[in-house]
Amino acid sequence: MRQLILSSGIFHEFHETSAELMQIAETLGIASEVVNHPEVAFERLLSGTIDVFTVNGLHWPMQGEKYDPFRSEWRYQMSDLGESALTAFEKSGGRLLGVHTASICFTDSSCWSRLMGGAWHWGQSFHPEPQALEVLPTLTGREMNLSDFRVVDELYSALSIHQDTEVLMVGSDGLSTQPLVWRRQDGEFRSAYCALGHDTRAMKTEGLRLVLRRLLMWLLEGGRDENH
DSSP, X not given: OEEEEEOOOSSSOHXXXXXXXXXXXXXXXXXXXXXXXXXXXXXXXXXXXXXXXXEOSOOSOOOSGGGTTTHHHHOOOOOHHHHHHHHHHHHTTOEEEEEGGGGTTTTTOSSHHHHHTEEOOTTTOBOOSSEEEEEEEOHHHHHTTOOOXXXXXXXXXXXXXXXXXXXXXXXXXXXXXXXXXXXEEETTEEEEEEOOOOSHHHHTOHHHHHHHHHHHHHHHTTSGGGGO
């Protein structure tokens, strides 16, 4: 089985957290490749050899003055290649895993939010600074053998979630409770998202590692691994 990880971006330890994702996948017999630019990732997707496409990066048009110093190097606008690759990956029954900032990626895509099952909504979504969070499974999450854990991370809040998305875990800082882990299936296509994983400290938390492992297991359950 093959995992393609799209990494890199501003304000995060993507190199280190993607290495942690590779280690988690390795425990399931999944070989990983990391690329740092969306166009390279989309070309690889079109090869038809990728079982899981994991996005652990920050690639979007970068609206707003805050991003002026970074836009020339890091801005990404969705291309025709990207739209075609994502559409083909969905139709082929691909498996998609989004981690943390994946919900902010590709805001100008016509299909990304739907494929992910939800997304960051500018002007609505927000997050406090990293803090101690209690992460709890929903009933559906418990059916996947997900368990409570604590982590120091950002509490992504007020994300827009699609109606056909199943929330698996919620996170609380004691004041607010937010959906943080979910999954979605449409025919043969499956996707999962985990809003946690801001930095290496969070990614090394055993509870989060178990969540990511179980998401990968669900994504590949009875899926594309039978064809490779």
